[in-house]
Every structure is written in C-alpha cells, then in structure tokens.
Amino acid sequence: MADFDEELDASGLNCPLPILRAKKTLAKMDAGKILHIIATDPGSVKDFEAFARQTGNELVESKEVGGKFEFLIKKA
Amino acid sequence: MEEKKLAIIATKGSLDWAYPPFILASTAAALGYETEIFFTFYGLQLLKKDLDLKVTPLGNPGMPMPMGMEKWFPTLLTALPGMEAMMTSMMKKKMASKGVASLEELRELCQEAEVRLIACQMTVDLFDMDSSAFIDGVEYAGAARFFEFAGQSDICLYI
Numbered sequence: 670m671a672d673f674d675e676e677l678d679a680s681g682l683n684c685p686l687p688i689l690r691a692k693k694t695l696a697k698m699d700a701g702k703i704l705h706i707i708a709t710d711p712g713s714v715k716d717f718e719a720f721a722r723q724t725g726n727e728l729v730e731s732k733e734v735g736g737k738f739e740f741l742i743k744k745a
Numbered sequence: 746m747e748e749k750k751l752a753i754i755a756t757k758g759s760l761d762w763a764y765p766p767f768i769l770a771s772t773a774a775a776l777g778y779e780t781e782i783f784f785t786f787y788g789l790q791l792l793k794k795d796l797d798l799k800v801t802p803l804g805n806p807g808m809p810m811p812m813g814m815e816k817w818f819p820t821l822l823t824a825l826p827g828m829e830a831m832m833t834s835m836m837k838k839k840m841a842s843k844g845v846a847s848l849e850e851l852r853e854l855c856q857e858a859e860v861r862l863i864a865c866q867m868t869v870d871l872f873d874m875d876s877s878a879f880i881d882g883v884e885y886a887g888a889a890r891f892f893e894f895a896g897q898s899d900i901c902l903y904i
Contacts, residue, residue: 683844685772689854692775710844723776 673705673741674698680709680737687713688720691742695726698744703729706740713738751778752895754903758787760798760833760848761808765904766791767851773900774858782855783891785865788904789872792864792879796848799833811835856882863890 677694679687687708695704706717714731717740721728730741751773755766766782773780784792791798802808802815802823809815810832822828841847846854856862866885869876876885884890895901 681844683846685768685775686844686846689771689775689858692858720776 672703674702676705676707678707679713680707682708683710684712684716688716691717691720692724695742695744700744702744704742704744706742708738708740709736711738713740717742749778749900750894750898751780752891752898752901753780753782754891755782755784755788755791756786756904758790758798760800760836762904763791763796763798763848764845764851767848767855769902770860771851771854771858774855774860778899780855780858781861781863781891781894783863783865783895785868789864789868789874789879791848791852792862792883794878794880798848799829800836801829802832803828808832852880856880861894 675694675698677690679690682690687706687710691704691706698704710716714733717728717731720726721742725745727743727745728740729743730739732739751770753766753770755763757763766788770780770782790796800808802810803820806815806820810818861884862880862882863884863886864876864879866887868874869885876883
C-alpha cells in the first residue's frame with residue numbers, strides 16, 4: 670500500500686457511514702493529500718467507486734486485505 | 746462540477762421508514778447534492794427531539810422476524826400487546842450490532858451537511874403538534890415552498 674496522509678478506520682460501520690466519515694475527513698484535508706480508508710462493509714467497494722466518480726476525488730487504490738476493504742482516495 | 750439537487754418528501758413515522766430519507770439525504774449531501782427534506786403527516790415524527798419510533802410486524806408480511814416467525818406466526822397475534830415494543834427493541838439491537846447508524850446520528854449528519862429540513866406547517870396545526878418538541882434548525886412551510894426547490898431538483902423522492 671502506497672503512502673498516505675490521513676487514515677480512517679470505518680470497520681464495523683454500515684452504509685452510509687463509511688462514505689459520510691470519508692467525506693468529513695476529506696473536507697479537513699488539503700488538495701492532493703491521500704486518505705487511507707479501512708472498511709468491513711462489502712457494499713463500500715462499489716460505493717467508494719461511485720463516490721470518487723461523483724465528487725471528483727480520485728480512487729487511487731481499492732483492495733481486499735484479510736476480509737477488510739482498503740481504499741486510497743486522493744483529495745481533488 | 747455543477748451542484749445537483751435532491752428533494753425528498755418524508756411521510757412515514759415508523760422506525761424502519763425513518764431510515765431511507767436520512768440515509769439518502771446524508772449520502773447525497775456527501776456527494777455534493779444540495780438537499781431538502783419536506784416532512785409531512787407522520788413524517789413529522791422524524792423531527793422530534795426525542796425520537797420514539799417503533800416498528801411493527803402487523804400488516805407487514807415482508808418483515809423478517811426472529812426464528813422465521815413471519816412464516817408460521819399467525820398475523821393476528823402480531824397485534825398482541827408488547828409485540829410492537831419487542832420487535833422495536835429487537836430491530837434496534839440488530840441495527841446496532843450490524844453497525845447501522847442510529848437515526849439521531851444520521852439526522853445530525855444531515856444537519857451538519859446542511860441538508861434543509863422543512864416541516865409541513867399544515868400537519869403541525871392539524872395534529873396540534875408543539876414545535877418546541879422538534880429539533881432546532883427546522884423550517885416551517887407549506888407545499889408551495891416545497892415546489893420552489895423540488896421544481897428545480899434533479900431527483901425527487903416520495904418516501
């Protein structure tokens with residue numbers, strides 16, 4: 670996993686909380702910074718793809734690690 | 746990116762039906778939508794400071810119940826005293842165990858994200874509701890106010 674600037678552990682949270690927490694965290698970050706998100710909600714995979722497409726923040730990486738879902742999002 | 750708009754009418758006041766308006770509104774706000782929810786009739790229960798919402802299996806054959814009860818438990822018995830309280834408590838526990846947000850939390854997130862909450866003034870009058878029982882930050886208005894925003898919305902939902 671590449672370097673990141675902020676981390677958000679959304680493990681155990683269900684829709685739509687991972688997205689809402691991510692949005693909140695991104696709001697405090699500067700453009701170009703990378704947010705690392707950990708989630709356990711399987712729906713978050715498609716949701717973060719859609720979130721990135723609609724908000725313009727780039728989904729740099731999306732992968733499953735040991736039953737958890739990890740994302741890297743670059744703030745636009 | 747041009748800001749999209751979402752208008753929702755929330756008409757139901759049960760625990761289960763309280764979720765869709767708040768989930769959709771908070772998510773839309775996170776995606777950059779300008780969002781308004783117009784609460785009318787039983788939907789006004791969702792604006793109470795003290796949320797005391799319930800869920801009932803009565804007249805709801807689609808509601809999954811513990812031990813597959815929806816398949817064998819006689820419908821009439823779901824009207825027994827205590828059934829509603831029991832199902833409400835079980836539903837709340839289930840939601841908490843699955844990491845589903847509480848309604849209070851989702852509602853707060855909506856307000857933080859500047860989702861506008863509008864209470865139908867006519868319903869408040871009709872049911873003699875006390876506006877001091879409602880949370881702060883609610884606007885009181887009528888149908889014309891709803892259309893002002895809904896008319897320019899990209900998505901309009903009746904829930």
